[in-house]
Amino acid sequence: xxxxxxxxxxxxxxxxxxxxxxxxxxxxxxxxxxxxxxxxxxxxxxxxxxxxxxxxxxxxxxxxxxxxxxxxxxxxxxxxxxxxxxxxxxxxxxxxxxxxxxxxxxxxxxxxxxxxxxxxxxxxxxxxxxxxxxx
Numbered sequence: 641x642x643x644x645x646x647x648x649x650x651x652x653x654x655x656x657x658x659x660x661x662x663x664x665x666x667x668x669x670x671x672x673x674x675x676x677x678x679x680x681x682x683x684x685x686x687x688x689x690x691x692x693x694x695x696x697x698x699x700x701x702x703x704x705x706x707x708x709x710x711x712x713x714x715x716x717x718x719x720x721x722x723x724x725x726x727x728x729x730x731x732x733x734x735x736x737x738x739x740x741x742x743x744x745x746x747x748x749x750x751x752x753x754x755x756x757x758x759x760x761x762x763x764x765x766x767x768x769x770x771x772x773x774x775x
Contacts, residue, residue, distance in 0.1 A: 641721065642750035646740045646761045650728075652772035654736040657728040658708040660768060661738075664700055675763040686712065690756070698724075720745040738764060 650657055660670040665681040667688060678689040686698045701711040707727060714722035726740045740761055742753060 641743055641745050642747045642753075644742045644744075644750060644754050644757060646757050648738050648761050648765050649731055649733075649735055650738050650765050650768050651735045652768045654708065654728050654730040656772055656775075657736045657738060657768055658705075660771075661708070661710055661726055661728055662703050662705070664703065664710060664712075671767060672760050672763045673767060675760050719749065 660666075663670050664686055665679055667679040667686075668676040669679075675691050676688055677691055678687075680687040684700045686700055688696045688698060690696070696714055697717065698712040698714055701713055701723070703710050708729060709725060709727035711723065711725040713724075722742070722744045724740070724742045726738065728736050728738050731737045738761070740757060742757065744750065744753060
């Protein structure tokens with residue numbers, strides 16, 4: 641099973657970052673605009689349309705305020721197994737640290753998923769830092 645971990649420092653408070661992360665139905669407006677062009681909730685399933693046109697149905701597994709962590713799973717579709725999680729914590733140097741992890745099968749999908757995660761986390765940083773500066 642492939643495991644991918646991305647971590648980035650964001651010049652915004654952990655509270656501000658968590659507020660955007662936990663708003664699971666607003667990926668396209670609050671966290672990754674452009675990278676995600678639409679998000680629609682169907683019960684606990686998040687239907688995500690990416691900028692490249694692909695669509696994923698993500699079951700929201702957990703929104704944990706104590707750990708400031710959101711976890712989701714993609715069941716079926718192009719994966720045999722897929723679980724993702726993102727969390728935020730205060731950075732002792734200021735701002736926050738954002739950590740995004742994904743475990744998936746088949747291993748052959750890892751390169752494409754990692755490329756998307758690299759793009760996505762860069763958008764997260766830009767979006768949240770711009771929002772913090774505007775506040």
